[in-house]
Amino acid sequence: NAGVMQNPRHLVRRRGQEARLRCSPMKGHSHVYWYRQLPEEGLKFMVYLQKENIIDESGMPKERFSAEFPKEGPSILRIQQVVRGDSAAYFCASSRLGGANQPQHFGDGTRLSIL
Amino acid sequence: GIQVEQSPPDLILQEGANSTLRCNFSDSVNNLQWFHQNPWGQLINLFYIPSGTKQNGRLSATTVATERYSLLYISSSQTTDSGVYFCAVDVRFGAGTRLTVKP
Numbered sequence: 001n002a003g004v005m006q007n008p009r010h011l012v013r014r015r016g017q018e019a020r021l022r023c024s025p026m027k028g029h030s031h032v033y034w035y036r037q038l039p040e041e042g043l044k045f046m047v048y049l050q051k052e053n054i055i056d057e058s059g060m061p062k063e064r065f066s067a068e069f070p071k072e073g074p075s076i077l078r079i080q081q082v083v084r085g086d087s088a089a090y091f092c093a094s095s096r097l098g099g100a101n102q103p104q105h106f107g108d109g110t111r112l113s114i115l
Numbered sequence: 116g117i118q119v120e121q122s123p124p125d126l127i128l129q130e131g132a133n134s135t136l137r138c139n140f141s142d143s144v145n146n147l148q149w150f151h152q153n154p155w156g157q158l159i160n161l162f163y164i165p166s167g168t169k170q171n172g173r174l175s176a177t178t179v180a181t182e183r184y185s186l187l188y189i190s191s192s193q194t195t196d197s198g199v200y201f202c203a204v205d206v207r208f209g210a211g212t213r214l215t216v217k218p
Binding site for chain 2: 033035041042043044045048056059089091101102103104105106108109111
Protein backbone atom coordinates (compact mmCIF):
# COMPACT_ATOMS: atom_id res chain seq x y z
CA ASN A 1 0.00 0.00 0.00
CA ALA A 2 2.76 2.39 -1.01
CA GLY A 3 2.00 6.06 -0.95
CA VAL A 4 3.45 8.72 -3.20
CA MET A 5 7.18 8.09 -3.50
CA GLN A 6 9.61 10.92 -4.12
CA ASN A 7 13.32 10.62 -4.60
CA PRO A 8 15.82 11.67 -3.71
CA ARG A 9 14.78 12.93 -0.27
CA HIS A 10 17.67 15.39 -0.30
CA LEU A 11 19.56 16.75 -3.29
CA VAL A 12 22.55 19.06 -3.30
CA ARG A 13 23.62 20.83 -6.46
CA ARG A 14 26.09 23.57 -7.33
CA ARG A 15 24.95 26.64 -9.18
CA GLY A 16 24.63 25.94 -12.90
CA GLN A 17 24.03 22.20 -12.55
CA GLU A 18 20.83 20.36 -13.35
CA ALA A 19 18.44 18.92 -10.78
CA ARG A 20 16.06 16.03 -11.51
CA LEU A 21 13.35 15.22 -9.02
CA ARG A 22 11.28 12.05 -9.35
CA CYS A 23 7.77 11.22 -8.25
CA SER A 24 5.96 7.89 -8.42
CA PRO A 25 2.23 8.34 -7.77
CA MET A 26 0.13 6.05 -5.65
CA LYS A 27 -1.00 2.83 -7.28
CA GLY A 28 -4.01 3.52 -9.47
CA HIS A 29 -3.38 7.27 -9.63
CA SER A 30 -2.77 8.81 -13.03
CA HIS A 31 -2.69 12.51 -12.08
CA VAL A 32 0.33 14.23 -10.63
CA TYR A 33 0.83 17.71 -9.15
CA TRP A 34 4.10 19.44 -8.26
CA TYR A 35 4.42 22.14 -5.60
CA ARG A 36 7.30 24.21 -4.24
CA GLN A 37 7.69 25.31 -0.64
CA LEU A 38 10.19 28.01 0.22
CA PRO A 39 11.40 28.17 3.85
CA GLU A 40 8.74 29.39 6.26
CA GLU A 41 6.14 29.68 3.48
CA GLY A 42 3.16 27.74 2.20
CA LEU A 43 3.10 25.47 -0.82
CA LYS A 44 2.88 27.05 -4.27
CA PHE A 45 1.36 25.12 -7.15
CA MET A 46 3.68 24.57 -10.10
CA VAL A 47 2.22 22.08 -12.58
CA TYR A 48 -0.49 19.45 -13.02
CA LEU A 49 0.10 16.49 -15.33
CA GLN A 50 -1.76 13.46 -16.51
CA LYS A 51 0.00 10.58 -18.25
CA GLU A 52 1.90 12.08 -21.22
CA ASN A 53 0.04 15.41 -20.94
CA ILE A 54 0.59 18.71 -19.16
CA ILE A 55 -2.83 19.90 -18.04
CA ASP A 56 -1.95 23.11 -16.18
CA GLU A 57 1.50 24.67 -15.94
CA SER A 58 0.37 28.11 -14.81
CA GLY A 59 2.65 28.00 -11.74
CA MET A 60 5.83 26.98 -13.52
CA PRO A 61 8.60 29.54 -13.97
CA LYS A 62 8.95 30.40 -17.66
CA GLU A 63 12.58 29.40 -17.90
CA ARG A 64 14.76 26.51 -16.70
CA PHE A 65 11.87 24.44 -15.28
CA SER A 66 10.13 21.57 -17.05
CA ALA A 67 8.01 18.60 -16.06
CA GLU A 68 6.96 15.37 -17.67
CA PHE A 69 4.90 12.32 -16.80
CA PRO A 70 5.68 9.63 -19.36
CA LYS A 71 3.50 6.63 -20.14
CA GLU A 72 5.92 4.44 -18.24
CA GLY A 73 7.90 5.50 -15.20
CA PRO A 74 7.77 8.33 -12.69
CA SER A 75 6.99 11.97 -13.21
CA ILE A 76 10.13 14.11 -13.45
CA LEU A 77 10.57 17.75 -12.46
CA ARG A 78 13.70 19.08 -14.11
CA ILE A 79 15.48 22.29 -13.18
CA GLN A 80 18.28 23.39 -15.47
CA GLN A 81 21.14 25.72 -14.51
CA VAL A 82 20.06 25.91 -10.89
CA VAL A 83 20.46 29.12 -8.89
CA ARG A 84 20.48 29.73 -5.13
CA GLY A 85 16.84 30.82 -5.25
CA ASP A 86 15.81 27.33 -6.35
CA SER A 87 16.63 26.00 -2.88
CA ALA A 88 13.32 24.75 -1.54
CA ALA A 89 11.28 21.67 -0.74
CA TYR A 90 9.52 20.25 -3.76
CA PHE A 91 6.42 18.18 -3.12
CA CYS A 92 4.56 15.89 -5.44
CA ALA A 93 0.94 14.85 -5.01
CA SER A 94 -1.22 12.39 -6.89
CA SER A 95 -4.93 11.79 -7.33
CA ARG A 96 -6.87 8.90 -8.73
CA LEU A 97 -8.93 10.97 -11.12
CA GLY A 98 -8.47 14.44 -12.49
CA GLY A 99 -10.31 17.63 -11.85
CA ALA A 100 -10.69 19.71 -8.77
CA ASN A 101 -12.97 17.38 -6.84
CA GLN A 102 -10.45 14.71 -5.97
CA PRO A 103 -8.31 14.49 -2.84
CA GLN A 104 -4.58 14.81 -3.35
CA HIS A 105 -2.08 12.56 -1.57
CA PHE A 106 1.37 13.98 -0.95
CA GLY A 107 4.84 12.49 -0.92
CA ASP A 108 7.46 13.40 1.67
CA GLY A 109 9.14 15.90 -0.64
CA THR A 110 12.62 16.48 -2.01
CA ARG A 111 14.77 19.06 -0.22
CA LEU A 112 16.91 20.79 -2.83
CA SER A 113 19.93 22.75 -1.66
CA ILE A 114 22.00 24.86 -4.03
CA LEU A 115 25.59 25.60 -3.06
CA GLY B 116 -7.54 32.71 -8.92
CA ILE B 117 -8.99 31.59 -5.62
CA GLN B 118 -7.68 33.39 -2.54
CA VAL B 119 -7.20 31.29 0.60
CA GLU B 120 -6.70 32.97 3.96
CA GLN B 121 -5.99 31.20 7.22
CA SER B 122 -6.23 32.49 10.74
CA PRO B 123 -4.67 32.85 13.18
CA PRO B 124 -1.13 32.77 11.72
CA ASP B 125 0.30 31.56 15.02
CA LEU B 126 -1.24 29.80 17.99
CA ILE B 127 0.32 28.72 21.26
CA LEU B 128 -1.62 26.34 23.50
CA GLN B 129 -1.11 24.52 26.73
CA GLU B 130 -1.43 20.76 26.46
CA GLY B 131 -5.05 19.73 26.90
CA ALA B 132 -6.55 22.92 25.49
CA ASN B 133 -8.94 23.10 22.54
CA SER B 134 -8.51 25.26 19.45
CA THR B 135 -10.25 26.32 16.26
CA LEU B 136 -8.41 27.14 13.05
CA ARG B 137 -10.16 28.99 10.26
CA CYS B 138 -9.85 28.98 6.48
CA ASN B 139 -11.66 31.55 4.33
CA PHE B 140 -11.77 31.24 0.57
CA SER B 141 -12.88 33.63 -2.12
CA ASP B 142 -14.85 31.45 -4.52
CA SER B 143 -16.95 28.29 -4.69
CA VAL B 144 -14.89 25.12 -4.32
CA ASN B 145 -14.94 21.53 -5.41
CA ASN B 146 -11.99 20.43 -3.31
CA LEU B 147 -10.91 21.48 0.16
CA GLN B 148 -8.36 19.65 2.23
CA TRP B 149 -6.71 20.18 5.62
CA PHE B 150 -3.10 19.08 6.13
CA HIS B 151 -0.74 18.95 9.07
CA GLN B 152 2.93 19.56 8.27
CA ASN B 153 4.90 18.01 11.09
CA PRO B 154 8.29 19.25 12.31
CA TRP B 155 10.00 16.84 9.89
CA GLY B 156 8.28 18.52 6.96
CA GLN B 157 5.89 15.71 6.10
CA LEU B 158 2.40 16.64 4.93
CA ILE B 159 -0.24 14.56 6.64
CA ASN B 160 -3.74 14.38 5.14
CA LEU B 161 -6.27 15.31 7.81
CA PHE B 162 -9.53 15.83 5.96
CA TYR B 163 -10.92 16.01 2.47
CA ILE B 164 -13.96 18.16 3.15
CA PRO B 165 -15.46 20.28 0.34
CA SER B 166 -18.65 20.49 2.43
CA GLY B 167 -20.18 19.17 5.61
CA THR B 168 -18.62 17.90 8.81
CA LYS B 169 -16.17 15.09 9.50
CA GLN B 170 -14.53 13.79 12.64
CA ASN B 171 -11.42 11.73 13.22
CA GLY B 172 -10.54 11.19 16.85
CA ARG B 173 -9.69 14.49 18.51
CA LEU B 174 -9.91 16.35 15.23
CA SER B 175 -12.98 17.47 13.37
CA ALA B 176 -13.64 19.81 10.47
CA THR B 177 -16.59 21.69 9.08
CA THR B 178 -16.90 23.39 5.71
CA VAL B 179 -19.74 25.79 4.95
CA ALA B 180 -19.30 26.13 1.21
CA THR B 181 -22.10 28.70 0.78
CA GLU B 182 -20.36 31.03 3.25
CA ARG B 183 -16.88 30.19 1.97
CA TYR B 184 -15.14 29.05 5.10
CA SER B 185 -13.88 25.92 6.78
CA LEU B 186 -12.99 25.28 10.40
CA LEU B 187 -10.61 22.74 11.90
CA TYR B 188 -11.18 21.84 15.55
CA ILE B 189 -8.49 20.29 17.70
CA SER B 190 -9.61 19.07 21.10
CA SER B 191 -7.46 18.04 24.06
CA SER B 192 -4.32 19.14 22.22
CA GLN B 193 -1.09 17.18 22.62
CA THR B 194 2.51 18.21 22.02
CA THR B 195 2.53 15.97 18.93
CA ASP B 196 -0.11 18.26 17.40
CA SER B 197 2.55 20.95 16.99
CA GLY B 198 3.39 21.97 13.46
CA VAL B 199 1.81 23.94 10.66
CA TYR B 200 -1.79 23.37 9.57
CA PHE B 201 -2.60 24.14 5.95
CA CYS B 202 -5.91 24.55 4.23
CA ALA B 203 -5.82 23.85 0.48
CA VAL B 204 -8.58 24.79 -1.92
CA ASP B 205 -8.09 23.05 -5.27
CA VAL B 206 -4.36 23.72 -5.84
CA ARG B 207 -4.19 26.91 -3.74
CA PHE B 208 -2.69 26.64 -0.26
CA GLY B 209 -3.20 29.13 2.53
CA ALA B 210 -0.21 30.49 4.41
CA GLY B 211 -0.89 28.12 7.29
CA THR B 212 -1.41 28.30 11.05
CA ARG B 213 1.68 27.49 13.10
CA LEU B 214 0.55 25.64 16.22
CA THR B 215 2.78 25.14 19.24
CA VAL B 216 1.48 22.95 22.04
CA LYS B 217 3.43 23.30 25.28
CA PRO B 218 3.62 20.53 27.89
